[in-house]
Amino acid sequence: MSGAERHAAALQCDVGGGHAFTLRVPEGDTHARHVCDDCGYIHYVNPKIVVGSVVTWHGADDGEPRILMCRRAIEPRHGFWTLPAGYMELGETTEAAAMREAREEACADIRIDALLAVYSIPRIGQVQLMYKATLLSPDVMAGEESLEVALVRNNEIPWGDLAFPSVRWALTQHREVAQAGAFVPFTNPAGDMGNMVHGAD
Numbered sequence: 001m002s003g004a005e006r007h008a009a010a011l012q013c014d015v016g017g018g019h020a021f022t023l024r025v026p027e028g029d030t031h032a033r034h035v036c037d038d039c040g041y042i043h044y045v046n047p048k049i050v051v052g053s054v055v056t057w058h059g060a061d062d063g064e065p066r067i068l069m070c071r072r073a074i075e076p077r078h079g080f081w082t083l084p085a086g087y088m089e090l091g092e093t094t095e096a097a098a099m100r101e102a103r104e105e106a107c108a109d110i111r112i113d114a115l116l117a118v119y120s121i122p123r124i125g126q127v128q129l130m131y132k133a134t135l136l137s138p139d140v141m142a143g144e145e146s147l148e149v150a151l152v153r154n155n156e157i158p159w160g161d162l163a164f165p166s167v168r169w170a171l172t173q174h175r176e177v178a179q180a181g182a183f184v185p186f187t188n189p190a191g192d193m194g195n196m197v198h199g200a201d
């Protein structure tokens, strides 16, 4: 029994418990779905939305911008550096989700400035929205999911210890528009679907 089938065994339709699900292609559909045998309820499984931001602090004494980065305290990629990002919750906007993630992971108060990029990562069923954001106060510290947080100069970004390909994409693309007033949001780098090879990505 696959993981999806085990989940289906525990599925409940709108009617309630006791109904059994079968994995099949519903009429007029193109994908196999878990369909309730009794009432026809279809359990759709769709990509999840991850929202994050490249957050810049502009108030350093030396005038040089700093990027907010977090070192992961959780798997996957424990100990590697990432940007504040995470799964959207029901009932919130994408901007609110990005602000919440910055607060949770880095105790950071941010302002959302612009949509930086939209990434598709089909291998893990994710759509990622990354924002360009401004840090409103340098008082940041590690939240529950971070080992440490840091405000790094451009030349201090730990390129060799980034957690995920999309972190590298966002930081790289952000560099191109860090000074721009307006720009067109980025997508995946050409041909790169983020199929991470650990240690070589």
Ligand SMILES: [Zn+2]
Pocket (backbone or CB within 6 Å): 013, 014, 015, 016, 019, 036, 037, 038, 039, 040, 041
């Ligand atoms: Zn049912």
